[in-house]
Amino acid sequence: MDKKSLLDIINKNRDEKFDKYCFILGAGASVASGIPTGAELVKRWIPVIKDRYSEDDIRIWINETIPELDRNNFLNSMGLLEKGESDSKFNPAKYYSLVYKKRFEYVPDEGYTFLEKEMSGKNPSCGYAILAKILENETHNIVITTNFDSLTEDALFIYTNKKPLVIGHGSLAGYIRPDIKRPIIIKIHHDLLFNPRNTSDETAALDYSFKEGLRLIFKFYTPIVIGYGGNDGSLMNFLKEVELRSIYWLSRGEPDSEIIDLVNKKNGFVVKIPSFDEFFIESTKSFGVSIDEILNFLKESSAKREEVFKDQVEKTIRSSTGSPEIIEILKSVKDPYIYGLISYIEKDYNKKEAILIDGLSRFPDSGELMATYAKLLEDKNEDKAIELYDKALILQPNNGYIIGSYAIFLFRIGESPEKIEKLYERAIKLLPENKDFISSYATFLHHVKKDTNKADIFYKKALELSPNHAVSVANYANFLHHTGLEIEKAEHYYIKSINLEPNNSAFLGDYAGFLLYIKKDYEKVEEYFIRALKINPDDPINLGNYACFLQEIKKEFDKAEDYFCKAIRATKNNPVKTSVLCNYASFVIKVRKDIGKADKLYKECLDRYPxxxxxxxxxxxxxxxxxxxxxxxxxxxxxxxxxxxxxxxxxxxxxxxxxxxxxxxxxxxxxxxxxxxxxxxxxxxxxxxxxxxxxxxxxxxxxxxxxxxxxxxxxxxxxxxxxxxxxxxxxxxxxxxxxxxxxxxxxxxxxxxxxxxxxx
Missing domain, CATH: 1.25.40.10 (Tetratricopeptide repeat domain)
Incomplete structure (x- = not known):
C-alpha cells in the first residue's frame, strides 16, 4: 500500500468513525529528536567491546549467543571475519540486546546512566508535536513503545493541555484499559527511570500483565507501526500471536522477511514513508490536526506560563516585608519585569525611583519597565508620565499592560475620551482576562461615556473572571450606588469589598459615602470615615467627603473647612483635586457667603477639566x-x-x-x-x-x-x-x-x- 492510500483510509475513517488507531513506536521514531538508534549505539559499543575483551573471548561470546546464520555477519561487523561470506545488508542492531549486555555486563547501572545521558535534554521533533495533537483528541489516543525516552509525554505536555497515563513498568499494566479517554503511553520495556529492559534475557518475552492489557487494546484499535524494526523478541513475538484486525507497518526501507510475513498473516499492509516527521506532517489533514493550532497553542501556552510564574512572583513580592535579601536576589534576575516589581517592595518614593532609573539603565529597551516608571510619576509629573508612556508604546506597541495602564492614567487626568476608549479596547483585546483593566474600563464607560448598559456588562465580566477581586467588587458597588439601580445589592458589594480588604481606606470611605447619601445612617458614616482616615490620613477623597459630612450633617463648619483645606493640600496635583475644589466652592457659598471666592474655585475646576x-x-x-x-x-x-x-x-x-x-x-x-x-x-x-x-x-x-x-x-x-x-x-x-x-x-x-x- 502506498502512503496516500493509507492517509485516505484514515481520512475516511475520521468522518465515519469506523476504526480507532494506536501507534507502535520504535527507536526510529526518535532519530529526528536527537536520540541515537539501536544500530548507532551498537556501532559505538562494538569498539569498546573490542578494546575490553580479547579476540578469543569475543569469538567465544559470538559463538555462544549469535545464531549460526548470522555469526559471519556479526564477525564482519566487528572486523573479525577471516574467511567465509557475509551479508552486506546485515544490521547489527538486530542483536542490540546482546551487545548492550556485553558492553555493560560488569556494571549494569552504568548502562542506565549511559542511556539517561543520551536521552537527556532531547526535545520532541515536529512529528511528535502532531502525534500529541492526535492523541489529545481521544479517538486515537494510545502509544505502545519499546523506547525508554519520554518524547511522547513531553510532546503532550508541550503541545497540549492533556496529561497522559504513562504505563512505565509492568506493575502498572493493570491500568491499561481501552475506554480511558486521556492519552495512554505504554512502555513495554519500561521507562528509563524504572529499571529499563535492555538485555536479551529481559526483552525475550513480554510480561503477562502487558500481554493482557495489549490484547484488550487490539480488540478495539488497529496498530500503526512506525520506526520499529522488530528486533526484540517480546513485542515482535506477541504481535505474531495476538489477534489483530489489521496492521499498518510504516517503514523507510524494505522491511525484513519476518516483518513481511507477520503483516501478511494479519491482513495488514507495509507502507513506505520518507521519515517519521514527514509522515505526520502529511497526515495532519487525515487526522484532523492543524499546524496553525499547534503554533498558536505554543505562543499562548508559553505566554500563559510566563504570566502565571510572574503573577506568583508578584503576589509573593506584594506580600513581602521588603527584606533586603529579597531585593538583592531579585536584582540578580535578568528580567525587566521582575526588576520593576522590586520597586514595588520599596516604600520610600526616592528609593523606588532610584531602583527604576537603575533598571532602565540596565534595560533601556524595556517598554514595560518604562511604563512602571511612568506609573510612579503619575501624581508627581503628568507631562513626564505621558512622555514615558508614549516611549514605552513605541518600544512595545502591543504590550497590553502598557496600553491598559496608560488608559487608566489618561482616564484619571481627563484626557480625550476617544483616545482613552481606544486604548482600553486594545488592552482588553490583548489581555481579555485582565480584571483590573476590564473593571476600570467599566468605570470609564459609566462616568465618561455615560453608557450604563455597557458598563454593567463589563463590571459583571470583571466579577465573573474573579468574584473575589476586591477592586472589581468595590467598583461594582459604586456603580450600583451612583446609578441607583440596585441599592441593597450595592450595600452587599460594599460590605464584601471591606471583608476582602478590611484595611483598604478607599473601600471604607466609599461605604461611608453610601451610608451618608443613601442610608442616612450618620453614626455609622462617621465611624467609617474615621476608620478610613486612621488607615490613610492623607486620602484626599475621604478628607473631602468627611468635610462635606461635617458641613451638611454635623454643622461643624470650622472643622469642615479645616478638612476641606487638608483635602486640597493632600491632592497636590492629583485629579481628585477638582472634585474637592468643587465641593469646597459649594461650602464657601453656603457657609461663608463668599461668591467671589467660589467663582474662582469653580473656574479653577473648569480650567483643569474644560x-x-x-x-x-x-x-x-x-x-x-x-x-x-x-x-x-x-x-x-x-x-x-x-x-x-x-x-x-x-x-x-x-x-x-x-x-x-x-x-x-x-x-x-x-x-x-x-x-x-x-x-x-x-x-x-x-x-x-x-x-x-x-x-x-x-x-x-x-x-x-x-x-x-x-x-x-x-x-x-x-x-x-x-x-x-x-x-x-x-x-x-x-x-x-x-x-x-x-x-x-x-x-x-x-x-x-x-x-x-x-x-x-
Missing amino acids: LSVEYMIIYGDFLISDMKDYGKAKSIYEKALQVDPLNAKLLSNYAKLEIEIGEFMRAEELIEIAFKGNMGKKIKGELEIKLELWFFRYAIFFKKYPNAGENVKKLLDDGVRSNGKVFTGVVIKSEKLNHPDIVHVKKLAKLISEEEQFIK
Whole structure:
C-alpha cells in the first residue's frame, strides 16, 4: 500500500468513525529528536567491546549467543571475519540486546546512566508535536513503545493541555484499559527511570500483565507501526500471536522477511514513508490536526506560563516585608519585569525611583519597565508620565499592560475620551482576562461615556473572571450606588469589598459615602470615615467627603473647612483635586457667603477639566442661582451640549433656565430631547430628572400635556424627589401663564425639592 492510500483510509475513517488507531513506536521514531538508534549505539559499543575483551573471548561470546546464520555477519561487523561470506545488508542492531549486555555486563547501572545521558535534554521533533495533537483528541489516543525516552509525554505536555497515563513498568499494566479517554503511553520495556529492559534475557518475552492489557487494546484499535524494526523478541513475538484486525507497518526501507510475513498473516499492509516527521506532517489533514493550532497553542501556552510564574512572583513580592535579601536576589534576575516589581517592595518614593532609573539603565529597551516608571510619576509629573508612556508604546506597541495602564492614567487626568476608549479596547483585546483593566474600563464607560448598559456588562465580566477581586467588587458597588439601580445589592458589594480588604481606606470611605447619601445612617458614616482616615490620613477623597459630612450633617463648619483645606493640600496635583475644589466652592457659598471666592474655585475646576460636562452643569447652576448671570450660564450650557448633547441632567437644567427667562419654545425642545435621547438608558438620577421634566410640562406646558400632573404624582408617590432644586422661577412663569391650579403647582414645587446633596 502506498502512503496516500493509507492517509485516505484514515481520512475516511475520521468522518465515519469506523476504526480507532494506536501507534507502535520504535527507536526510529526518535532519530529526528536527537536520540541515537539501536544500530548507532551498537556501532559505538562494538569498539569498546573490542578494546575490553580479547579476540578469543569475543569469538567465544559470538559463538555462544549469535545464531549460526548470522555469526559471519556479526564477525564482519566487528572486523573479525577471516574467511567465509557475509551479508552486506546485515544490521547489527538486530542483536542490540546482546551487545548492550556485553558492553555493560560488569556494571549494569552504568548502562542506565549511559542511556539517561543520551536521552537527556532531547526535545520532541515536529512529528511528535502532531502525534500529541492526535492523541489529545481521544479517538486515537494510545502509544505502545519499546523506547525508554519520554518524547511522547513531553510532546503532550508541550503541545497540549492533556496529561497522559504513562504505563512505565509492568506493575502498572493493570491500568491499561481501552475506554480511558486521556492519552495512554505504554512502555513495554519500561521507562528509563524504572529499571529499563535492555538485555536479551529481559526483552525475550513480554510480561503477562502487558500481554493482557495489549490484547484488550487490539480488540478495539488497529496498530500503526512506525520506526520499529522488530528486533526484540517480546513485542515482535506477541504481535505474531495476538489477534489483530489489521496492521499498518510504516517503514523507510524494505522491511525484513519476518516483518513481511507477520503483516501478511494479519491482513495488514507495509507502507513506505520518507521519515517519521514527514509522515505526520502529511497526515495532519487525515487526522484532523492543524499546524496553525499547534503554533498558536505554543505562543499562548508559553505566554500563559510566563504570566502565571510572574503573577506568583508578584503576589509573593506584594506580600513581602521588603527584606533586603529579597531585593538583592531579585536584582540578580535578568528580567525587566521582575526588576520593576522590586520597586514595588520599596516604600520610600526616592528609593523606588532610584531602583527604576537603575533598571532602565540596565534595560533601556524595556517598554514595560518604562511604563512602571511612568506609573510612579503619575501624581508627581503628568507631562513626564505621558512622555514615558508614549516611549514605552513605541518600544512595545502591543504590550497590553502598557496600553491598559496608560488608559487608566489618561482616564484619571481627563484626557480625550476617544483616545482613552481606544486604548482600553486594545488592552482588553490583548489581555481579555485582565480584571483590573476590564473593571476600570467599566468605570470609564459609566462616568465618561455615560453608557450604563455597557458598563454593567463589563463590571459583571470583571466579577465573573474573579468574584473575589476586591477592586472589581468595590467598583461594582459604586456603580450600583451612583446609578441607583440596585441599592441593597450595592450595600452587599460594599460590605464584601471591606471583608476582602478590611484595611483598604478607599473601600471604607466609599461605604461611608453610601451610608451618608443613601442610608442616612450618620453614626455609622462617621465611624467609617474615621476608620478610613486612621488607615490613610492623607486620602484626599475621604478628607473631602468627611468635610462635606461635617458641613451638611454635623454643622461643624470650622472643622469642615479645616478638612476641606487638608483635602486640597493632600491632592497636590492629583485629579481628585477638582472634585474637592468643587465641593469646597459649594461650602464657601453656603457657609461663608463668599461668591467671589467660589467663582474662582469653580473656574479653577473648569480650567483643569474644560470639557467636563459635570463641572459645566455645576458652574452654570452657580451662575444662575448666586450670580444671576443668565447669559453666561446659557453659554456654558451650550458648550456642554456640544460635548454631551443627550446629557439628561444638563438638558433638564438648561430647560429650567429657558423657562425662567421666558424662552418656552427652546425649553420644550430641550425637554423633548431629554425624554427621547435617554429612553431605556440607565442613567444616574434618572427618576429625579424625569420628575423635573414632567413638572416642567405640568407647570408650563399644561395645555399640551394634560396628563403631566398624573406622572408627577406617580413619581412623588414612589418616593422620588429632586433634592436641593429650587423651582421658584418656574412657579412664577406658571402663574403668569394662568395655570388653572397654581396652588397645586406651588405645592408640588415644594414637595419635589427636599434637600441638597454634594458631588460624590
